[in-house]
Amino acid sequence: MSENKEQIKKISLAILIGLIAFFLSMILFNTTQASLLGLIAFLVVLWTNEGLPLAVVSLLPIVLFPAFGILSTKATSVNYAHPIIFLFLGGFLLAIAVEKSNLHIFISDKMLSLFPNTPRGIIFSLTITSGLLSSVLSNTTTSLLLMSIALFITTDIKLKLRFALAIAYGASVGGILTPIGTPPNLILLGIMSEKGMEPIAFFQWIWMVAPLVFLMFITVSLLLSVGVKNVSIQRKTIKKTLDATQKKILYLMGGLIILLLLNAPMEPFWGGLGLSEAGILLSMGLLLFMPPFNVLDWMDDKAKIPYRIMFLFGAGFSIAKAFGYTGLADEVASYLIVMTSLPPILLLLSVAMLITFTTEITSNTALISIMLPVIYSVAQQTGINATLFMMVATLCASYAFMLPIATPPNAIAMSSGAVDVKSMIRYGVVLNFVGIILIVLIAEFFFKGIL
Numbered sequence: 267m268s269e270n271k272e273q274i275k276k277i278s279l280a281i282l283i284g285l286i287a288f289f290l291s292m293i294l295f296n297t298t299q300a301s302l303l304g305l306i307a308f309l310v311v312l313w314t315n316e317g318l319p320l321a322v323v324s325l326l327p328i329v330l331f332p333a334f335g336i337l338s339t340k341a342t343s344v345n346y347a348h349p350i351i352f353l354f355l356g357g358f359l360l361a362i363a364v365e366k367s368n369l370h371i372f373i374s375d376k377m378l379s380l381f382p383n384t385p386r387g388i389i390f391s392l393t394i395t396s397g398l399l400s401s402v403l404s405n406t407t408t409s410l411l412l413m414s415i416a417l418f419i420t421t422d423i424k425l426k427l428r429f430a431l432a433i434a435y436g437a438s439v440g441g442i443l444t445p446i447g448t449p450p451n452l453i454l455l456g457i458m459s460e461k462g463m464e465p466i467a468f469f470q471w472i473w474m475v476a477p478l479v480f481l482m483f484i485t486v487s488l489l490l491s492v493g494v495k496n497v498s499i500q501r502k503t504i505k506k507t508l509d510a511t512q513k514k515i516l517y518l519m520g521g522l523i524i525l526l527l528l529n530a531p532m533e534p535f536w537g538g539l540g541l542s543e544a545g546i547l548l549s550m551g552l553l554l555f556m557p558p559f560n561v562l563d564w565m566d567d568k569a570k571i572p573y574r575i576m577f578l579f580g581a582g583f584s585i586a587k588a589f590g591y592t593g594l595a596d597e598v599a600s601y602l603i604v605m606t607s608l609p610p611i612l613l614l615l616s617v618a619m620l621i622t623f624t625t626e627i628t629s630n631t632a633l634i635s636i637m638l639p640v641i642y643s644v645a646q647q648t649g650i651n652a653t654l655f656m657m658v659a660t661l662c663a664s665y666a667f668m669l670p671i672a673t674p675p676n677a678i679a680m681s682s683g684a685v686d687v688k689s690m691i692r693y694g695v696v697l698n699f700v701g702i703i704l705i706v707l708i709a710e711f712f713f714k715g716i717l
Contacts, residue, residue, distance in 0.1 A: 270557055271316055271493065273318075274384065276311075276315045276316070276317030277312070277314070277318065279311060279351065279653060280308050280309075280311035280312045280315070280359045282309075283307050283308065283311050284305060284307045284308030284311070285304065287303050287307035287308075288300050288301060288303065288304030291303040291304065294298075294601075295594065295597055296388060298334075298335060298336060298592050299585055299592050299593065299594040301334045301335070301513060302336050302588050302589070302592055302594055302678040303594070304312055304488045305327075305330050305331070305334065305336070306632070306636065307587075307631065309323055309581070310632050312326075313632060314629065314671060318412065319574070320575075320577075320578060321498055321577045321578075323581075324577035324578045324580065324581040325577055325580075325581070327342055327580075327581050327584040327585065327588075328342050328343050328583075328584075329348070329582065331650070331698035333635055334616075336529065336587050336591070336592060337584070337587065337591060337687030338586050341590075341591070342584050343580075343584035345584040345587055346576075346577065346579075346580030346583075346584075347580075348580070349456075349542065350452045350453070350455055350456040350544065350579065350583075351444060351543035351576050351579045351580065352544045352545075352547075352548045353408050353445075353452065353543060353547050353548065354446060354449075354575070354576065354579065355571070355576065356451055356544070356546075356548035356549070356551035356552075356553070357402065357446040358404065358571065358572060358699070359548075359550075359551025359552070359571070360400070360515075360518075360519065360522075360547075360550060360551055361403040361404060362562060362570050362571070363554050363561045363562055364478060364515060364569070365403075365411065365570075366562070367509075367511045367512045367515055367536055367561065368512070368560065369508075369512045369515055369516070370403070370408075370411055371411075371512065372512065373395075384453040385425055385428070385485075385494040386491040386493065386494055388416075388419060388429065388432075389429065389432045389487050389491050389494070390487040390491070390698050391431045392416055392429055392432040392433050392436060393413065393433075393436035393486050393487045393490070394436065394487075395412065395436070395481065395542065396408055396409065396412050396433045396434075396436030396437045396440065396675075397436040397437065397439045397441075397443070398440055398443070399411075399412070399437075399438020399440070399442045400436070400437040400438075400440040400443075400447055400448075400675075401440045401442075401443035401444045401447045402444060402447065402636075403687070404572070404575075405437035405438065405440075405441045405447070405448055405499040405673070405674060405675050406673075406675070406678065408433075408437050409434055409437045409678040410673040410678055411681070412433045413430060413433055413678060413679070413682055416429040416430065416432075417429070417682060417684060419431065421567050424494075424646060425494065426531070426682075426684035427684050427686075427689055428490045428491075428494065429684070430679040430682050430685050431679055431685060431690070431693060432486065432687075433675070434673075434675035434676050434678060434679035434685075435490075435667055435675070435693075435697065436483070436486060436638050437675040438664055438666075438667065438672075438673050438676075439479055439486060439665075439666060440479060441659050441664050442475050442478070442615050442660075442664050442665075443465070443475055444471065444472060445468055445470060445471050445543075446547070448484060448664050449575065449579060449582070449630070450630050450631060450634040450660045450663040451471075451512065451664075452579065452655055453582050453583070453631065453634050453635055453660075454634070454638060454657070454660040456579075456638065456713055457583075457586050457638045457642070458653070458656070459644055460583075460586075461585075463652065463653060464653070466653075467538070467543075467657065468526050468529070468543055469526065469527060470716070472586075474657075474713060475661065477708060477712065478661070478705060478708050481704055482697075482700070482701060482704065485700050485704075486697060489696060489697065490693065493548070504600075511561055514558070514559050514561065515559075515561060518550060518554070518559065521550075522546070522547070522550045525539075525541075525546055526543070526546065527541065527659065530545065532566075551568070553634045554693065555680065557606045573582045578619070578631055579631075581632075581702060582631050582635035583635065583636075585635040585636060586635045586636075586638060589640065590639050590643075594642050595639040595640050595642070595643040596643045596647075598640045599640055599644040599646075600630075600644070600647070600648060601632045602640065603644060603647060603648055606644065606648045606650060607685070611700065611706065612649075612709050613650070613655075613705045614654075614655065614709055614710060615702070615706050617641070617655055617658055617662075618659075618662045618702045618705055619657055619661045619662055619702060619705050621633065621634075621637060621658075621662040622662045622663075622665060622666060622698055622701065622702055623674060625662070625663050625665075626666045626671075627668040628670075630663040630664060630666065633663060634659065634660055637659055638656050638659060638660070641655050641656050641659055642656060642708055651714070653716060654709060654713055654714060654717050655657070657709070657710050657713060658689045658705055658713075661705050662701070662702065662705060665697075665701035665702075665705070666694075666698065667690075667693065667694035667695075667697040667698055667701070668690065668695055669690065669692050669694070669696060670672050670687065670690065671689070673681050674695075676690065676694075
């Protein structure tokens with residue numbers, strides 16, 4: 267009964283905040299637009315306080331948007347079959363195979379062995395290992411897998427805290443390295459496709475963000491290493507050879523990398539194969555069910571497929587669609603246009619600050635789904651580089667380090683019992699500002715020459 271009462275309180279709070287958002291929005295917007303903002307507030311609160319399961323909340327737009335005259339059922343539900351969702355599905359099937367075969371343990375051990383067995387060395391290795399794995403696996407999965415390893419490396423409480431934060435922060439930092447590393451990246455690509463914008467190829471993305479990721483790896487590792495004593499720590503070793511299944515997966519991933527390289531246009535030398543990246547990743551994931559691989563079994567592994575995240579993507583794309591369809595993006599953009607009188611670098615800084623600190627208290631997926639159409643509309647009305655500003659917003663949405671609710675890796679670090687909120691805020695606020703400054707500088711002096 268107490269659980270039911272708690273759930274009712276959470277749902278009631280979401281309804282109350284939704285109503286408040288609706289009535290406040292009526293001051294500036296029409297009824298349909300205010301209804302959309304009220305519904306978004308309602309959904310965001312439920313996503314945040316978990317009053318209902320994530321998947322259930324993510325499916326509510328299919329019911330609520332038609333009911334409030336925002337989008338038809340067909341116009342809403344089609345967003346749940348967006349090509350980007352199938353790109354994510356293919357990537358996650360590969361991640362399931364890596365986890366099932368314990369290939370991640372082998373890879374992690376190899377990467378950890380590159381650094382000294384000292385607290386500072388392990389902090390560097392955990393940060394980089396977590397980040398690189400998160401670029402191809404879910405940052406949630408990566409954090410969970412590495413956290414169980416890291417907490418048994420030492421019995422020192424202070425070192426446990428730093429190791430846990432190294433994994434959490436490393437996962438957030440590395441998640442932006444590839445388009446499939448974190449949900450906001452995929453939402454950006456989806457919205458760019460919907461708006462008919464020039465796509466960012468897989469390896470072009472990596473080339474663009476690699477300097478930022480490298481600098482943030484160094485920053486996180488150095489910050490968490492301050493004050494640690496350079497004592498030797500013993501780690502357990504694992505078997506040094508790969509079995510047949512692990513080799514099959516490595517061969518498949520190698521083939522995937524080669525195919526993605528061939529598919530990426532490298533003008534003026536090579537125009538690329540022109541294949542769909544979503545189709546490439548999904549096909550590789552499906553091959554895992556077939557001979558000669560036979561790594562995955564549908565009956566055994568279907569429960570591991572993150573349908574709730576796929577539904578969350580659908581909700582995000584539906585919100586983005588509704589923002590454009592109702593004219594709300596243009597209306598909000600009209601109020602933000604005054605900011606475009608700022609020098610370009612200050613405008614980038616304003617966008618980065620807004621997204622980074624708002625993400626601390628809300629879902630980065632929901633936030634980026636709301637803000638990207640607005641930024642696009644501002645760009646259309648003022649002539650600023652839409653791709654540049656949308657890219658900055660997307661990267662900042664993943665770089666929130668202060669609070670447990672900001673990102674899944676932060677929440678996992680907190681749930682480990684090794685991290686307290688005060689420590690997370692102390693380290694996180696420094697990384698927030700460093701991340702903002704680096705993103706803005708790299709965007710201004712590097713991205714502009716590419717986008």
